[in-house]
Amino acid sequence: MTETVEHAVTPPPVSDVDPFSHENLENPDPLHRGLREAGPVVFLPRYEVHAFARYEQVHAALVDWQHFESGSGAGLANFRDEKPWRAPSLLLEADPPLHDAPRRALRDILAPPTLRRLRATWADLAEALVDQVLSCGAEFDALPALAEAFPLRAFPDAVGLGPDGRENLLPYGNMAFNAFGPRNDLVAADAHRAADLSAWVGAQCQREALAPDGFGADIWAAADRGDLTHAQAPLVVRSLLTAGVDTTVHGLAACLYAFATHPVEWQRLRERPALARVAFDEAVRWQSPVQTFFRTATTDVSIAGSIIPEGTKILMFLGSANRDPDRWDDPDRFDLTRDPSGHVGFGMGLHQCVGQHVARLEAEALLTALVRRVESFELLGTPRRHLNNTLRAWASLPVRVHPVR
Numbered sequence: 001m002t003e004t005v006e007h008a009v010t011p012p013p014v015s016d017v018d019p020f021s022h023e024n025l026e027n028p029d030p031l032h033r034g035l036r037e038a039g040p041v042v043f044l045p046r047y048e049v050h051a052f053a054r055y056e057q058v059h060a061a062l063v064d065w066q067h068f069e070s071g072s073g074a075g076l077a078n079f080r081d082e083k084p085w086r087a088p089s090l091l092l093e094a095d096p097p098l099h100d101a102p103r104r105a106l107r108d109i110l111a112p113p114t115l116r117r118l119r120a121t122w123a124d125l126a127e128a129l130v131d132q133v134l135s136c137g138a139e140f141d142a143l144p145a146l147a148e149a150f151p152l153r154a155f156p157d158a159v160g161l162g163p164d165g166r167e168n169l170l171p172y173g174n175m176a177f178n179a180f181g182p183r184n185d186l187v188a189a190d191a192h193r194a195a196d197l198s199a200w201v202g203a204q205c206q207r208e209a210l211a212p213d214g215f216g217a218d219i220w221a222a223a224d225r226g227d228l229t230h231a232q233a234p235l236v237v238r239s240l241l242t243a244g245v246d247t248t249v250h251g252l253a254a255c256l257y258a259f260a261t262h263p264v265e266w267q268r269l270r271e272r273p274a275l276a277r278v279a280f281d282e283a284v285r286w287q288s289p290v291q292t293f294f295r296t297a298t299t300d301v302s303i304a305g306s307i308i309p310e311g312t313k314i315l316m317f318l319g320s321a322n323r324d325p326d327r328w329d330d331p332d333r334f335d336l337t338r339d340p341s342g343h344v345g346f347g348m349g350l351h352q353c354v355g356q357h358v359a360r361l362e363a364e365a366l367l368t369a370l371v372r373r374v375e376s377f378e379l380l381g382t383p384r385r386h387l388n389n390t391l392r393a394w395a396s397l398p399v400r401v402h403p404v405r
């Protein structure tokens, strides 16, 4: 399927769409359908990138790091000729062999023994949060009250962040995920805060700023053992703070939106709470909180008869692959009876989300607590999207809940 070019081939279809326009960010479904139908690869002259919107090509690109590198940036900016806005991530924006030591260190830190230790703590935290929210009334905005509140209580403590400045986490993540896209109005809107937010995050990555018993301290301890260098440690902590907050917030928000609009699926979960993890993965497939990532062709690559020139960017539509009718039955349906495994919402291949088990544990804790206390719930008004160049995010998710009595 992916091969080095040997013979000249046909040019791909061209499309003048802007995937980062407000209209397409607000509702990407028509864009995705159009690109999937246009062909396996579509050239977007506006950004001079080749786009993959079908599952087959997105999956193939994700697992083929030899032809599709990350070291030139996982966003639109090509680090071969553009200076990155911050030091490149040692995980997301690196290739083997550089990528491997930080990846292994973080994988080992986020391994099952760590998650087993967190499980009871997070279950208690979720129960306390749900009790607190429900005691304040049956109508509330589930975005701040649950989807933001839970990860913001659970995750920074697990990393070992200090108490001050945690309100910077979501704005920093929002800025970082916007930065993967073009320098549009969404990037400009946060430009005045970029230096302050980056300085705060940078300071939290230092050993002195981190509690002795969290993921952050574990990363520094891995450096002491020589598993990575001491210069790498703060950047690996930074990856946790960049990739670990907004993503889970909007993954949980996707679950809440899904269940508020699919009461039959909520009843299914209430009958079988063990489906919580499947529900989370199905919500991640269905909404794809991370919509897009880029790669760079390391050589002229032939995809389904078209040449992608060496050194140019490839735009992978994860959200579109996750709804490709050639891969999924009734893809637009949120359905707890399907097997969502194989979705590319966490990526695939060697960069596949190293924190996905942490995210699933957070989701399991919150959904399990909700299942115990909530008979049913529904939208109370129209939810609002928060536009971001990379994230399929929410600004507000007003709900009414009917508590279990």
Ligand code: OVM
Pocket (backbone or CB within 6 Å): 089, 090, 091, 092, 093, 176, 238, 239, 240, 242, 243, 290
């Ligand atoms: C990182 C990073 C940042 C954003 C996203 C991500 C989803 C990773 O800094 O390593 O993966």
